[in-house]
Amino acid sequence: MLNLPNALTCANLFSGCIGIVFCFNGDLKSAAYFVILSGIFDFFDGMAARALKIKNSIGKDLDSLADVVSFGFLPGAIMFHLFKASDLPHPYFAYFAFIITLFSALRLAKFNNDTRQTVDFIGLNTPMNTLFIVSLPYVADYHPQVIGNWMVLAVISIVCSYLLVSEIKIFSLKFSNLRWSENKIKFVFMILSVVLFAWQQFVAIPIILLLYIALSFVYFRNK
Numbered sequence: 486m487l488n489l490p491n492a493l494t495c496a497n498l499f500s501g502c503i504g505i506v507f508c509f510n511g512d513l514k515s516a517a518y519f520v521i522l523s524g525i526f527d528f529f530d531g532m533a534a535r536a537l538k539i540k541n542s543i544g545k546d547l548d549s550l551a552d553v554v555s556f557g558f559l560p561g562a563i564m565f566h567l568f569k570a571s572d573l574p575h576p577y578f579a580y581f582a583f584i585i586t587l588f589s590a591l592r593l594a595k596f597n598n599d600t601r602q603t604v605d606f607i608g609l610n611t612p613m614n615t616l617f618i619v620s621l622p623y624v625a626d627y628h629p630q631v632i633g634n635w636m637v638l639a640v641i642s643i644v645c646s647y648l649l650v651s652e653i654k655i656f657s658l659k660f661s662n663l664r665w666s667e668n669k670i671k672f673v674f675m676i677l678s679v680v681l682f683a684w685q686q687f688v689a690i691p692i693i694l695l696l697y698i699a700l701s702f703v704y705f706r707n708k
Contacts, residue, residue, distance in 0.1 A: 490534040588649045
């Protein structure tokens with residue numbers, strides 16, 4: 486049982502690797518499902534570590550290394566393919582997509598050494614950022630001219646990179662208890678997210694991200 490958290494972290498990494506293979510085979514939409522699977526493993530490895538009262542530097546480092554792949558390189562690779570499929574003025578511009586990977590790594594390093602982030606986040610967490618990036622191929626079905634514009638993709642890459650290392654406070658979905666009075670904003674976010682995702686699937690994720698940021702402002706304003 487003591488190895489369960491690390492096993493879940495390795496499952497996160499393995500799922501991320503499979504997602505990358507789908508991505509480079511041109512199947513960006515299937516890669517999104519492996520991002521969700523990585524996110525589930527990432528959520529439960531921390532929960533398992535807390536439940537078993539396991540706290541060590543190896544688990545923490547392994548978690549960050551897995552996240553760099555699943556929530557750093559994978560979204561960068563997806564954005565790279567979106568750039569390549571856009572109206573680029575030069576093919577080399579597509580490599581700008583990996584700014585997301587660089588800032589994801591910076592965000593994870595910052596998180597590991599920032600004592601202010603033991604409960605909630607300062608800056609957008611990498612799993613939520615990755616969910617947003619993997620939703621873009623789905624959004625492209627409805628707005629191909631927008632997602633097919635390299636300048637729009639560049640702006641998205643810059644904004645996402647900024648949010649990752651920003652000082653914006655974002656609540657986590659860790660619960661110390663399940664009382665409605667203490668967690669109502671988190672519960673509202675989760676309920677609305679489930680409803681939106683059930684209604685529009687991955688196309689709803691940009692709206693869910695905006696909702697997450699907006700409710701975080703409300704959450705910390707009321708604390």
